[in-house]
Amino acid sequence: MNTLKIHSKNFKQKVKFLTLIFLFTSVNFIFAQVGKDGALTINATNTVLNRYTRVTADIPIGSNSITVFNINELNRDGIAYLPSGYTTNASGFSSNELQTGDLILLFQAQGAIINSTNTISYGDVSSLNNSGRYEMAYVGSVAGNVISLDCKTRFAYFSSNYVQVVRIPQYTTLTVNSGASVVPIKWGDSAFGGADPSAATRRRGGFLGLLANNIVNNGAIQANEAGFRGGTILNGSPPSGDVYYSDFFYNITSRAGEKGESIAGYRPDYDAMGGRYGRGAPANGGGDPNAFL
Numbered sequence: 001m002n003t004l005k006i007h008s009k010n011f012k013q014k015v016k017f018l019t020l021i022f023l024f025t026s027v028n029f030i031f032a033q034v035g036k037d038g039a040l041t042i043n044a045t046n047t048v049l050n051r052y053t054r055v056t057a058d059i060p061i062g063s064n065s066i067t068v069f070n071i072n073e074l075n076r077d078g079i080a081y082l083p084s085g086y087t088t089n090a091s092g093f094s095s096n097e098l099q100t101g102d103l104i105l106l107f108q109a110q111g112a113i114i115n116s117t118n119t120i121s122y123g124d125v126s127s128l129n130n131s132g133r134y135e136m137a138y139v140g141s142v143a144g145n146v147i148s149l150d151c152k153t154r155f156a157y158f159s160s161n162y163v164q165v166v167r168i169p170q171y172t173t174l175t176v177n178s179g180a181s182v183v184p185i186k187w188g189d190s191a192f193g194g195a196d197p198s199a200a201t202r203r204r205g206g207f208l209g210l211l212a213n214n215i216v217n218n219g220a221i222q223a224n225e226a227g228f229r230g231g232t233i234l235n236g237s238p239p240s241g242d243v244y245y246s247d248f249f250y251n252i253t254s255r256a257g258e259k260g261e262s263i264a265g266y267r268p269d270y271d272a273m274g275g276r277y278g279r280g281a282p283a284n285g286g287g288d289p290n291a292f293l
Helices: 267-271
Strands: 002-010 016-025 040-042 051-054 066-067 104-106 124-129 134-143 145-151 163-168 170-176 205-217
Touching: 104 205, 163 205
Parallel strands: 016 205, 040 170, 170 205
Antiparallel strands: 002 016, 051 163, 066 145, 104 134, 104 163, 134 145
16 A cells, blocks of 8 residues: 655744655565565654755756765765754664665755746746656665666756655564654754755755555654744844835845745745745745734
8 A cells, every 4th residue: 555645734924834754565666675674663752764865966857867965865874964852773774875776765845936926926836847746766776976776767856946865764564662753854954054044955854754564653653844944033023003014025024024935945035036025925835924114
Protein backbone atom coordinates (compact mmCIF):
# COMPACT_ATOMS: atom_id res chain seq x y z
CA MET A 1 0.00 0.00 0.00
CA ASN A 2 1.24 3.51 -0.80
CA THR A 3 0.03 6.30 1.45
CA LEU A 4 0.67 10.01 1.12
CA LYS A 5 -0.37 12.25 3.99
CA ILE A 6 -0.45 16.00 3.47
CA HIS A 7 -0.71 18.17 6.58
CA SER A 8 -1.39 21.89 6.38
CA LYS A 9 -1.98 24.45 9.12
CA ASN A 10 -3.37 27.85 8.28
CA PHE A 11 -2.10 30.34 10.86
CA LYS A 12 -4.17 33.53 10.87
CA GLN A 13 -2.47 36.24 8.85
CA LYS A 14 0.49 33.91 8.40
CA VAL A 15 1.58 31.30 5.91
CA LYS A 16 -0.16 28.02 5.26
CA PHE A 17 2.51 25.56 6.34
CA LEU A 18 2.82 22.59 4.00
CA THR A 19 4.49 19.49 5.32
CA LEU A 20 4.61 16.15 3.64
CA ILE A 21 5.10 12.73 5.17
CA PHE A 22 5.81 9.83 2.86
CA LEU A 23 5.27 6.36 4.30
CA PHE A 24 5.75 3.51 1.85
CA THR A 25 4.99 -0.06 2.87
CA SER A 26 5.19 -3.22 0.80
CA VAL A 27 6.25 -1.41 -2.37
CA ASN A 28 8.04 -3.17 -5.22
CA PHE A 29 10.45 -1.25 -7.45
CA ILE A 30 12.41 -2.66 -10.38
CA PHE A 31 15.71 -1.65 -8.79
CA ALA A 32 14.52 -1.69 -5.19
CA GLN A 33 16.56 -3.00 -2.31
CA VAL A 34 13.69 -3.01 0.15
CA GLY A 35 15.04 -3.73 3.61
CA LYS A 36 18.57 -2.68 2.63
CA ASP A 37 18.99 -0.85 5.94
CA GLY A 38 17.67 -3.71 8.08
CA ALA A 39 15.38 -3.39 11.11
CA LEU A 40 15.42 -0.31 13.33
CA THR A 41 13.87 0.49 16.72
CA ILE A 42 13.40 4.11 17.79
CA ASN A 43 13.46 4.90 21.53
CA ALA A 44 14.19 8.64 21.55
CA THR A 45 12.06 11.69 20.84
CA ASN A 46 12.77 13.92 17.83
CA THR A 47 14.73 11.27 15.96
CA VAL A 48 15.79 12.37 12.47
CA LEU A 49 16.26 9.55 9.97
CA ASN A 50 16.45 11.52 6.72
CA ARG A 51 19.38 13.49 5.33
CA TYR A 52 19.17 16.66 3.21
CA THR A 53 21.36 18.51 0.74
CA ARG A 54 20.80 21.16 -1.93
CA VAL A 55 20.88 20.61 -5.67
CA THR A 56 23.19 23.11 -7.41
CA ALA A 57 22.54 22.47 -11.12
CA ASP A 58 19.31 22.30 -13.11
CA ILE A 59 18.00 18.81 -13.83
CA PRO A 60 16.30 18.45 -17.23
CA ILE A 61 13.58 15.93 -17.97
CA GLY A 62 15.11 12.54 -18.71
CA SER A 63 18.37 13.18 -16.86
CA ASN A 64 20.06 10.64 -14.62
CA SER A 65 22.63 13.02 -13.14
CA ILE A 66 22.21 15.19 -10.04
CA THR A 67 24.84 17.64 -8.79
CA VAL A 68 24.55 18.51 -5.10
CA PHE A 69 26.22 21.08 -2.87
CA ASN A 70 27.93 18.61 -0.54
CA ILE A 71 27.49 14.85 -0.87
CA ASN A 72 28.67 14.41 2.75
CA GLU A 73 25.47 16.10 3.95
CA LEU A 74 23.74 12.85 2.98
CA ASN A 75 26.01 10.78 5.23
CA ARG A 76 24.51 8.77 8.06
CA ASP A 77 27.10 10.01 10.57
CA GLY A 78 28.55 13.35 11.51
CA ILE A 79 26.05 15.71 9.90
CA ALA A 80 26.59 19.28 11.06
CA TYR A 81 22.97 20.44 10.70
CA LEU A 82 21.25 18.47 13.47
CA PRO A 83 19.40 21.07 15.59
CA SER A 84 19.61 21.21 19.37
CA GLY A 85 17.06 18.91 20.96
CA TYR A 86 17.08 16.49 18.02
CA THR A 87 18.86 13.16 17.77
CA THR A 88 19.75 10.70 15.05
CA ASN A 89 20.44 6.97 15.01
CA ALA A 90 23.74 5.24 14.29
CA SER A 91 21.83 2.40 12.62
CA GLY A 92 19.60 4.64 10.51
CA PHE A 93 21.34 3.47 7.33
CA SER A 94 23.45 0.39 6.71
CA SER A 95 26.21 2.51 5.15
CA ASN A 96 27.57 5.88 6.21
CA GLU A 97 28.00 7.27 2.70
CA LEU A 98 25.36 7.31 -0.03
CA GLN A 99 25.89 4.31 -2.29
CA THR A 100 24.41 2.18 -5.05
CA GLY A 101 20.93 0.92 -4.19
CA ASP A 102 20.12 3.76 -1.78
CA LEU A 103 16.84 5.58 -2.26
CA ILE A 104 16.58 9.36 -2.66
CA LEU A 105 13.80 11.86 -3.19
CA LEU A 106 14.03 14.99 -5.35
CA PHE A 107 11.86 17.96 -4.42
CA GLN A 108 11.55 21.52 -5.76
CA ALA A 109 9.93 23.70 -3.13
CA GLN A 110 9.51 27.11 -4.73
CA GLY A 111 9.52 29.07 -7.97
CA ALA A 112 5.81 29.57 -8.64
CA ILE A 113 4.92 32.69 -10.65
CA ILE A 114 2.21 34.88 -9.15
CA ASN A 115 0.27 38.00 -9.99
CA SER A 116 2.32 40.80 -8.41
CA THR A 117 0.06 43.75 -9.20
CA ASN A 118 -1.19 45.98 -6.41
CA THR A 119 -4.74 44.66 -6.74
CA ILE A 120 -7.06 42.09 -5.18
CA SER A 121 -5.51 39.59 -7.61
CA TYR A 122 -2.10 39.86 -5.95
CA GLY A 123 -0.77 36.40 -5.17
CA ASP A 124 -2.87 34.46 -7.69
CA VAL A 125 -0.72 31.69 -9.19
CA SER A 126 -0.24 32.01 -12.95
CA SER A 127 2.27 29.17 -13.22
CA LEU A 128 3.53 26.59 -10.74
CA ASN A 129 6.85 26.60 -12.64
CA ASN A 130 7.58 23.11 -11.28
CA SER A 131 7.21 24.15 -7.63
CA GLY A 132 5.97 21.15 -5.66
CA ARG A 133 7.43 18.62 -8.10
CA TYR A 134 8.94 15.54 -6.52
CA GLU A 135 9.98 12.02 -7.44
CA MET A 136 11.96 9.15 -5.98
CA ALA A 137 14.81 7.25 -7.59
CA TYR A 138 17.47 4.70 -6.75
CA VAL A 139 21.17 5.58 -6.78
CA GLY A 140 23.24 3.94 -9.49
CA SER A 141 26.60 5.40 -8.46
CA VAL A 142 28.21 8.37 -6.71
CA ALA A 143 31.28 10.33 -7.84
CA GLY A 144 32.19 13.37 -5.78
CA ASN A 145 29.12 15.60 -5.58
CA VAL A 146 27.44 13.95 -8.58
CA ILE A 147 24.76 11.31 -8.04
CA SER A 148 23.99 9.06 -11.01
CA LEU A 149 20.53 7.51 -10.93
CA ASP A 150 19.65 4.07 -12.24
CA CYS A 151 16.71 5.63 -14.11
CA LYS A 152 15.84 8.91 -15.79
CA THR A 153 13.97 11.75 -14.14
CA ARG A 154 10.32 12.21 -15.04
CA PHE A 155 10.29 15.96 -14.39
CA ALA A 156 12.61 18.96 -14.72
CA TYR A 157 13.94 20.81 -11.66
CA PHE A 158 15.34 24.35 -11.45
CA SER A 159 18.10 24.63 -8.86
CA SER A 160 17.55 28.37 -8.33
CA ASN A 161 14.10 27.49 -6.97
CA TYR A 162 15.47 25.49 -4.05
CA VAL A 163 15.67 21.85 -5.05
CA GLN A 164 16.83 19.35 -2.46
CA VAL A 165 17.83 15.70 -2.34
CA VAL A 166 16.45 13.76 0.63
CA ARG A 167 18.02 10.40 1.53
CA ILE A 168 15.28 7.87 2.31
CA PRO A 169 16.01 4.83 4.57
CA GLN A 170 14.75 1.35 3.62
CA TYR A 171 13.81 -0.94 6.51
CA THR A 172 12.58 -4.45 6.95
CA THR A 173 10.74 -3.27 10.08
CA LEU A 174 10.65 0.15 11.70
CA THR A 175 9.51 0.10 15.34
CA VAL A 176 8.75 3.38 17.12
CA ASN A 177 8.34 2.70 20.83
CA SER A 178 5.98 4.52 23.16
CA GLY A 179 7.22 8.01 23.94
CA ALA A 180 9.58 8.04 20.95
CA SER A 181 9.11 10.00 17.73
CA VAL A 182 10.45 10.25 14.19
CA VAL A 183 10.52 13.77 12.75
CA PRO A 184 12.18 15.77 9.96
CA ILE A 185 14.44 18.75 10.45
CA LYS A 186 12.18 21.74 9.91
CA TRP A 187 12.31 23.59 6.62
CA GLY A 188 14.53 26.66 7.00
CA ASP A 189 16.02 25.63 10.35
CA SER A 190 18.96 27.79 11.42
CA ALA A 191 21.01 24.61 11.93
CA PHE A 192 21.33 24.41 8.14
CA GLY A 193 23.51 27.54 8.28
CA GLY A 194 23.30 30.98 6.75
CA ALA A 195 23.04 34.14 8.83
CA ASP A 196 19.74 35.18 7.25
CA PRO A 197 16.55 33.08 7.30
CA SER A 198 16.32 33.68 3.54
CA ALA A 199 19.71 32.05 2.87
CA ALA A 200 19.69 29.39 0.18
CA THR A 201 21.41 26.91 2.47
CA ARG A 202 18.40 27.02 4.82
CA ARG A 203 15.82 26.26 2.15
CA ARG A 204 15.72 22.51 2.68
CA GLY A 205 14.38 20.04 5.21
CA GLY A 206 10.70 19.69 6.08
CA PHE A 207 10.44 16.14 4.69
CA LEU A 208 10.03 12.89 6.54
CA GLY A 209 10.21 9.85 4.30
CA LEU A 210 10.96 6.15 4.72
CA LEU A 211 10.39 2.83 2.99
CA ALA A 212 9.58 -0.23 5.10
CA ASN A 213 8.07 -3.68 4.77
CA ASN A 214 6.48 -3.23 8.20
CA ILE A 215 5.93 -0.32 10.58
CA VAL A 216 5.12 -0.77 14.28
CA ASN A 217 4.23 2.68 15.55
CA ASN A 218 3.57 3.00 19.28
CA GLY A 219 4.98 6.51 19.38
CA ALA A 220 4.75 9.23 16.74
CA ILE A 221 5.80 9.68 13.12
CA GLN A 222 5.02 13.30 12.33
CA ALA A 223 6.11 16.48 10.59
CA ASN A 224 3.96 19.02 12.41
CA GLU A 225 4.86 22.65 11.63
CA ALA A 226 7.96 21.55 9.71
CA GLY A 227 7.13 23.37 6.47
CA PHE A 228 7.05 26.94 5.16
CA ARG A 229 7.58 29.71 7.69
CA GLY A 230 5.38 32.60 8.73
CA GLY A 231 6.41 36.20 8.29
CA THR A 232 9.23 37.39 10.53
CA ILE A 233 7.97 39.05 13.71
CA LEU A 234 8.78 42.75 13.76
CA ASN A 235 9.69 44.32 17.10
CA GLY A 236 7.60 47.33 18.04
CA SER A 237 4.55 48.70 16.29
CA PRO A 238 3.66 51.94 14.52
CA PRO A 239 1.51 54.48 16.34
CA SER A 240 -2.22 54.20 15.72
CA GLY A 241 -4.00 56.84 13.64
CA ASP A 242 -6.81 57.46 11.20
CA VAL A 243 -5.00 56.75 7.92
CA TYR A 244 -5.35 53.17 6.72
CA TYR A 245 -2.75 51.89 4.28
CA SER A 246 -4.62 49.50 2.00
CA ASP A 247 -2.02 48.44 -0.58
CA PHE A 248 -1.31 44.76 -1.09
CA PHE A 249 2.45 45.11 -0.75
CA TYR A 250 4.97 47.54 0.70
CA ASN A 251 8.73 47.67 1.01
CA ILE A 252 8.75 49.48 4.36
CA THR A 253 7.89 47.98 7.73
CA SER A 254 5.84 50.84 9.12
CA ARG A 255 2.86 50.15 6.89
CA ALA A 256 2.34 46.40 7.27
CA GLY A 257 3.67 43.14 8.65
CA GLU A 258 5.70 40.61 6.70
CA LYS A 259 4.18 38.04 4.35
CA GLY A 260 4.53 34.31 5.01
CA GLU A 261 6.65 31.95 2.94
CA SER A 262 5.05 30.14 0.00
CA ILE A 263 5.68 28.24 -3.22
CA ALA A 264 6.32 31.71 -4.72
CA GLY A 265 9.22 32.38 -2.38
CA TYR A 266 10.16 34.22 0.78
CA ARG A 267 11.33 37.65 1.91
CA PRO A 268 13.80 38.81 -0.85
CA ASP A 269 11.73 37.01 -3.49
CA TYR A 270 8.77 39.18 -2.48
CA ASP A 271 10.96 42.29 -2.49
CA ALA A 272 11.43 41.72 -6.21
CA MET A 273 7.63 41.73 -6.57
CA GLY A 274 7.08 45.08 -4.90
CA GLY A 275 7.70 44.32 -1.24
CA ARG A 276 7.61 41.66 1.47
CA TYR A 277 5.07 43.50 3.67
CA GLY A 278 1.34 43.89 3.29
CA ARG A 279 -1.98 42.11 3.19
CA GLY A 280 -1.60 40.52 -0.24
CA ALA A 281 -1.31 36.74 0.21
CA PRO A 282 1.32 35.22 -2.13
CA ALA A 283 0.19 31.83 -3.47
CA ASN A 284 -0.24 29.52 -0.45
CA GLY A 285 1.52 31.97 1.89
CA GLY A 286 -0.27 34.46 4.12
CA GLY A 287 -0.42 38.23 3.97
CA ASP A 288 -0.20 40.36 7.10
CA PRO A 289 -2.39 43.21 8.39
CA ASN A 290 -1.80 46.69 7.10
CA ALA A 291 -1.39 49.62 9.48
CA PHE A 292 -3.30 52.68 10.64
CA LEU A 293 -1.02 55.68 10.94
